[in-house]
Amino acid sequence: MSAKRRLDVVGKARRRIDGRGKVTGQSRFADDLSLPRMLHCKLLRSTHPHAIIESIDVSRAQAYPGVHLVLTGRDFPIPFGIMPASQDEYPLASERVRYVGDPVAAVIARDEKTAEEALDLIEVKYRPLPTIASPEEGLANPEPRIHDYGEQGNIHRNQSHEFGDIEEALAKSDHVFEDLFFFEGNTHLPMEQQASLATVEGDGKLLISSSTQNPHYLHRQLARVLQLPLPQIRVIACPNGGGFGGKCDPAGHEFVVCKAALMLGRPVKICLTRQEVFYVHRGRHPVLMKFRTGVTKDGKLTGVHLQTLLDGGAYGSHGPASTFYTGVLTPITYELPRFKFDACRVFTNKPACGPKRGHGTPQPRFGQEVQLDKIAEKLGLDPAQMRLNMVTKPDSLTASWLRIGSTGLAECIRQVVDRSGWKDKHRKLPQGRGIGLACSAYMCGAGVAIYWNKMPHSGVQLLLDRSGQVTVLCGATEIGQGSDDVLAAIVAEVLGITTGDIRCLTGDTGLTPIDLGSYSSRVTVMMGNAAMQAAGRVRDLIATAAAEQLETLPERIVLSQGRVFDEMDSGKSMSFVEAVALAEAKFGTMGAVGSYAPPKSPGRYKGAGAGPSPAYTFSACVVETEVDERTGLIHIPKIWIAHDIGQAINAVHARGQVIGGVYMGLGEALMEEQAFRRLPPKLSSALVHKIPSLLEYKSLTSLDMPEVEVMLIEDPDPNCPFGAKEAGQGPLLPVMPAVANAIYDAVGVRIDEIPITPDKVLRALDLKRAGKNPRVGPEYFPDVPYPEPIFVLPPGEGGDGSEIKDPDRRPAKKRAEASAS
Template sequence: MREDGRHFLQGPRLDAFSKVTGRERYAADEYPGEFLWAGAKRAFVPHARLLAVHTDRAAAHPGVVRVLTSLDIAGSNRLGIVRNHQPVLVDETIRHAGDAVALVVAESRETLREALELVTFDHEPLPGVFDPEQALKEGVPRIHGDNEEGNLMRAVRVRRGDPDGAFRGCDVVVEGVFETPRQEHACLETEAGWARVDEAGVLVVVASTQTPYRDRKEIAAALGLDVNRVRVIAPYLGGAFGGKDGITVQCLVGLAALSAGGVSVKMWWDRRESFLASMKRLPARMHYRLGAKKDGTFEALSCRLYYDAGPYAGLAGEIMAMGVEHAGSAYRIPNVNIEGYCVYTNNALGGPFRGFGVPQSTAGMEQVVDMAAEKLGMDPLELRRVNALGTGDRNCVGVELKYSTGFSECVDRLADHPLWKEREAWKASAPPWKKRGCGVGCMAHAIGYPALIPDEANARVELTESGTIRVYSGVSDMGQGNAGTYLRIAGEILNQDPATMEVIQPDTDHGLPSGTSSASRTTYTFGNAVIRAARSLKEVILRSGARCLEVEDIDSLELVPGAVRIKGSGRKAALRDVAALIDAVDRSCKGYFRTPYDESTLGIMYLGAHVLFSFGAHLARIEVDTLTGRIDVVDYVAVTDAGRVLNRAQYDQQVQGSIAQGIGYALMEDYVMKDGRHETGDLATYIIPTSLDVPDMVSIAVETDETTGPFGMKGIGEVVISGCVPAIANAFHDACGVRITRVPLTPERVLSALAGQGGKE
């Protein structure tokens, strides 16, 4: 399947120049001519019945154009992907502190700020629900009165074999309850966008979004517009990581534009509003039990996973289902009982974040695996090797692995690494007041959507009239560089220098629906579609080239940069001339791809299961300061099987960036809520790693050849982050002999764990 050469796949990112000079214009950077500012009045109460909204004073404030409430919304005023129940502007019930109750449109930002203070509302407080396990008990107030299962949003259960019987036959059984925190994406560009109703009456929304095509439908339904009267454009995003997987500013700014008479309206959340109103990684509490034979063979796994969804469904149920699907990490376990519960609370919105539910359950599983290794007296990597999934094995939910599976090799490569092999000497040379430990964490991560949701992409590659190549991207580039990669892929097939080509960012008017920028699918799925489109275009170009050069056989022709050439001869036709001979409609070729799926998995679990996975094995070497409790990650090794590496720098960007977020997740990031209030509502209190908190990292690629992937690759965007918490938590146990089951491992938790050991250290 692979094309020769591959040289156009290498090189610096094609978006680097415009970004390094400050010229790239993100959604936040547009100040569209004469425009208005829109801003939301936030509830700041976690649960209440909304009785009245008072807008008169704000509306009378000089410079205020409109003050809008739910009564001004012609559509359903409901957002949702699986369940449509999140109001754009609250009409009945406030369900979290970040809910919006009114929208102000004003001439300047200062006026907007003043007017928002003048909007008031009457409400009747309702008792709040803040703990997911408590939320499921009898007599607890319901967050959605019409939900038949109380505050349970969704339960997913997978049972295989005879777990109860198998546990009885195990030589070793270990168990633990593990907790992971709410994590904030904290992308540098906060939510931003602008909108206007154009001359044709179409609502045009330009937004920092991962999901232009899905947004379009949601905007239309919520605001009561025909979907053909809504156009969504997604420029380069200033980071997203899942935090812009869905509606943020889009409906609000769209609603404002609908009442602005053709004038553009801009909305840009400041950091506090972003923290208050945006989605977070779902916190989880996980009860794990693992049974093994004396030789280390895993026999049985039982776990109950509770995910705190916050007040609305969003994709929370699907996130929890991914957690269930990956609850057994990358091991063969014949008998399992996995239960996942996704629960409504009045906490912050829960939503996608790099890893999509997997970092949580992997944190639980990989720690319990280490506990088993200790009890068995086995080397933790050896235990993982014994149970490692290979091709033909069935994973914990029973899916047979038929695609590339390089997990064993990941474990072997890690076991061979000097930072692992020489760990005992390193640990023994710890300086005063320091303890050193080494820990491993392994993981699997599915590529694309689950079986029931078609994971499809439609690419369009065009030979322009002037003879250049243009690629229409259907999938947002949130920073991972997929837009440039699409150019490189098309350039590779068409033998054109990507620097001479152009990529059009997603625009529902020009591109074709291609799903979301998520699920480790952007290069895998859309890249495959680009290959197909480019191959079709290649044939069109060669046929036209044949006419141009007056030859019969297109096999005698080849594409060279800027031209079609007769092989072995100097004669060529410039692409501009070739293009002139092709009808406009034929100069544009489409390519379709659907990620492999297996319908037989539909019976296994909600939405069915995945069939294609990336894998990894990590080592963290840490130093614990016994006086302050601070943990330094000194060395980090990530061995990853994400198929072939297309572009090494971009591959390592994903690996390193994931590790940094994973280190934050393991050591410091904790979006604290108390009774529905946001206690860490800014970047001074929500702590993320700086350049001094992340070490240099070792990234090793195990390049399996994934034959279904573009040039043999699989997704690299998410798999890495799941290894960090367990690797670091296991390293802490290795260093100090005590396990902290709740991350982040803050200095305070460390010191109290050490004190609990009885020493004064």
């Protein structure tokens, strides 16, 4: 692809291809589907946070008029889990429940009301067990174990990586800063509640239409749990009414309706209530963090030792990946010669945490970026300039062997500084008003699949015929982010037609080539590259056939704006439709496939699979704030965000993704929290949601949302289709720390935990008035039994990306020798 090539479609503002269906109410979300003879399913969920199920009596429910089937854990002997290392969940729990909301039985009846009434007739005898409310409790109480697998006791994952001798780096630093941060859990809150409709089709095969982000992974898990061959199952991912990571995990209800449809031979539908969506959760992990950061006196990083402690909730979910992501992207933004990262995920008796927009990364970004603000102040540096002085270089390797390709971070910082008037405002606004800056980086797709395999991460198939019809098929899933439009735009650009000329068929395991799913901001890059390849192959066939007819060379053929012509002689021209017909005559039935797999990462140590990506995006954010010192209320009048997107595919929707990310980040910063409380002992001491409803889980409304000024930095990345990088997750990440830094600039208090609520601001202001440290945040980091680190030498220190096992070359031995001598 020539860098100078004029783009007809990519980068333009245009109505997305599914736009019309969304504004006419024609988009068919999972709960909008119905079928003749359809039955309805409701789930009975545990009222105990941790208990043995002693017995379940379903006889009265089974006998209730209108009930067709009652299922319990006995019907599901095989567990599931999104990751091979966390197959710890049953569609219906049979022996033990692990959180309030764990599904234990299902009723399938003629309508929802009948099913609901029958749920009341199921008698479950529970024997309550002691509960674990927090990671600290989990570490202190190895018994009872919530699961009989994991590292030890209630520790699910426990790991340590050291890239270069961190203690040596910190010892040689001019300053070492040590800070604790806490990021409370929060949930995705998609507007659409999960729904699924399962049926056995006329060909005898099972079909489930579901609000899932990952039809491929659901497909695999269904085959496992239902013990059916994969080709006997078809998963259609309906357009998701918002996902944000909440529809990545296969969920119990999806297995239940499939099993019921197979047993009854009738379609079975379920739609979760809003309360149940809170129980299914898989949202942001609460994370406690400790940063020990060394810097030189002019503000360059010398080393970071990051420790994280994750509250995993009751199941594994994406936990092994989430644990990695609380650290692995830390070295991407700024030059960091040495890095040590310890992480531990603990099971608790609460809904399982999982991937939410930014997956594990917003938490340490918050800590790191607030700590940098503190460092800049201590060293008397401008926080923006300090960051500018240490942004990572393009085409460089991090200490942890991640390959950074293109980076626009410096330009992002310059633009937000310029547009916000930073230099005239920072530390200069009147008391009560402030401005804060933070940056971030994110991946464009995980470099490895969730299960180990050597096959493509994304496949695209193109079908064309003599009518000029272009159909593009891909397993990618439209969750609102605009993946169908990206797919159409890339094909349209290559073939010189418009997106309106293209029909997209996506997210259907029965028809479309495999794409791993809508997660880790992977779709634009991976699906896009596969689409580029497929479209390029078709384009070559069309150019060859057209060149023959036009008596010119295929190399001179251009496809643009519905025409196929000789670039040197515009008189030699035909329509796209004519050219496709010629190609069909010459080559036979027209089509092509394309595949994409990410490049191999240079890291060779255990754990090197988490963090690599074909490209990274960078963002910088400035937040202005007004803090009312009487009430602690925080008002945000304006936010500036610059995002290094490589190349926007659709100018309107790229901007929309960025604003949407800022919105979600701001909600997390100020109010969103998935918090729990213990009931009093006479009410079983159960751990229950404080807020399992939309009435109580606070999110921003249109009145709360400030104006967001978006700057898209377009510098095409060579690994990406037309240079386009992600936009869905990266821009969320710098918002929370920028808010915290702005509040400090406004009123001089540090709130080292998220969300930053008025009560915390007032508490910190009280401390300030009392002459104490004006900070609210975690006070201590528990003694976590992190393992001996996997030690890897950074690229600059002579390593090859492998673990150094030779004790003579490991820092512990060297240090022992040094102290002995």
